[in-house]
Amino acid sequence: MAEDVTLPGRVEQPRREEEAPLVPLVxxxxxxxxxxxxxxxxxxxxxxxxxxxxxxxxxxxxxxxxRPDLAPEPSWSSWQPEGSRIARVRQIADRIPTSYRLPSGDQLTVARGSDLAVRTETEDVPVDTIYVRPDASRGQAEENDIASYDGGRTVSYGLCGLGTSAQCAITETAPSDERFTILRRQALELSLYTFKYVDDVDSVIVFMPPTTKGESNGSVFLRRENLAAELDRPIRQLLPSQLPAVGSLQEAELGRVIRLTEPRIYAYQFDAGPDGKPILVLSPPAAGG
Structure with missing residues (x-):
């Protein structure tokens, strides 16, 4: 019986399954x-x-x-009041009039600022309501179209001349349109600072100095919405004069003062309402000087 013999030096290779051909990436x-x-x-x-x-x-x-010279947006004013509400009003009243001058160089007026009230012998009684009669002379409003505003959200300023011959009257110069325009500019500036820096104020009324005979010389009554655009840009763009004096305003500034204050000049009268509380009645037009 023959046996299987493996020849030396020869190795059987194991059988492999048939390999699949490689597929190139391309x-x-x-x-x-x-x-x-x-x-x-x-x-x-x-x-x-x-x-x-x-x-x-x-x-x-x-x-x-x-660009180190790139500056931030300019501030509304170089000065602003501080402290409580009434403290700010008083600071505005003390500061603003100091810039206004008579032809002699003396100060034109001083101002007293407070919440709107009627002064009695014993106390200041707050004004409850302001009633504003319309200007019906142009046919654009009826006489009974009377507007009313909250006296409790109103600040008042009283301008007082420094003359000695009459209480609070301006005695150095005679009444004139130029002098009244400077007073209106002062009323406008007082109002702008108040609306900008004093909270809870909707209206400002500025009482003009009386005549040398002690007669009322009218008032300027401004609402916050009347000056909304002016409160959004620096005040010196609107009122550039540093020391405004009678007859000194440039044409552009003069035009702005007239435009903003002319429709808001009123004669005024304090009265008692049906409930006995003080009211203020404003009627156009008012004399000025």
């Missing part, structure tokens, strides 16, 4: 190649956007550093 189908290309494009686009943003940020920083 043979991938078109959809796969498109997908890979799309990813590469998106990555490049994101990189470019990030690079642009970084470049813009660096550029802005360089511009800011290289």
């Amino acid at each position: 043979g991938a189908d078109r959809s796969e190649r498109a997908r890979l290309t799309s990813y590469r494009f998106r990555f490049g686009l994101v990189y470019l956007i990030l690079a642009a943003l970084v470049g813009a940020a660096v550029g802005s920083f360089i511009v800011l550093v290289s």
